């Protein structure tokens with residue numbers, strides 16, 4: 544429940560965003576119901592629902608209303624950029640495994656960030672490899688501007704107190720530190736790196752101490768879910784006092800996971816959705832499960848439609864979990880690449896990669912991402928299903944030609 548002070552901020556937010564009344568009532572109603580499932584957190588003056596959305600009292604949130612809900616830009620709302628492919632850890636499931644090429648330099652990264660913002664991006668994730676290995680990370684974060692929410696995904700490797708403080712000063716809003724298990728040995732085993740757990744713990748402590756919104760990014764395996772271990776894990780996360788548990792099932796992006804036994808069933812997704820709702824009601828921690836956000840009952844899968852991923856070498860993909868390329872930003876403008884990709888991605892009610900990994904497997908030739916030529920062949924075989932509840936509301940007006 545928001546405190547009195549936060550309610551006042553909320554009233555101010557509403558008054559300064561009165562244009563929201565022009566948004567379709569059914570969309571406003573949907574968003575209100577969705578947001579009410581989470582506890583509003585005040586972290587250093589930022590009112591936060593969860594870290595997949597900008598804080599509500601930010602310029603980025605106003606851009607969400609103006610550019611996406613009202614102006615209905617065709618561009619993406621969310622983007623992720625890999626700042627390096629280098630990494631000290633060796634996770635079997637890593638979506639960036641086996642990529643190579645010529646790294647984007649800092650000038651190219653800063654330019655593409657501005658291009659993406661012009662297209663509509665108001666939420667930007669920095670990933671890797673280990674993004675803290677990019678020596679220009681502070682300069683890159685600073686270049687983004689205060690009208691776009693910035694989230695960093697990290698193992699914590701290479702973090703110092705000074706670097707954390709500089710990142711915050713440069714505009715970092717959210718940090719997600721990877722922790723896949725509550726037992727030190729098990730986390731280190733999953734990450735193929737002794738000391739990974741302690742590195743993560745230290746990074747959590749550092750970011751907490753300087754007032755950054757801290758989430759733990761956890762890859763949930765089917766065994767964990769079936770063994771009823773997720774609750775135990777969440778209890779551990781509550782005990783270490785972080786703001787949010789950012790949960791994702793292990794997505795079938797890499798060869799090791801291209802089999803039915805590794806992929807969540809719809810029943811399993813729904814059981815994690817219920818767990819999320821239960822924990823959010825209790826209010827001791829925000830639980831933000833990707834399968835909740837991208838479920839057909841909410842926003843659906845927006846890979847390639849409202850989401851874009853750029854790997855460390857400039858290859859453009861629909862999202863981080865889709866190992867395919869629509870071209871390289873060195874060969875074509877990102878605006879053009881995104882428009883071309885979007886032609887193939889109408890958005891749908893379930894996760895693209897969970898549904899289509901068999902097709903990726905078919906075209907995979909030992910190199911990630913699969914080539915543009917093979918991506919095009921693959922897309923001819925993809926069949927999209929119905930839209931999510933949000934997308935039906937969002938696109939209805941346009942389809943009716945209003």
Ligand SMILES: C[S@@+](CC[C@H](N)C(=O)[O-])C[C@H]1O[C@@H](n2cnc3c(N)ncnc32)[C@H](O)[C@@H]1O
Pocket residue numbers: 630636637638639670671672673674696697698719720721760761762791792793794795796797
């Ligand atoms: C690719 S990593 C990059 C940042 C950093 N190296 C780290 O591990 O936190 C970003 C996040 O994606 C998660 N991730 C990687 N591959 C995944 C997959 N196949 N399915 C689900 N999450 C995945 C990682 O666990 C991590 O939390």
Ligand code: SF4
Pocket residue numbers: 630631632633634637638639671672673698734
């Ligand atoms: S630490 Fe991150 S980038 Fe490195 S292998 Fe693991 S998931 Fe991939």
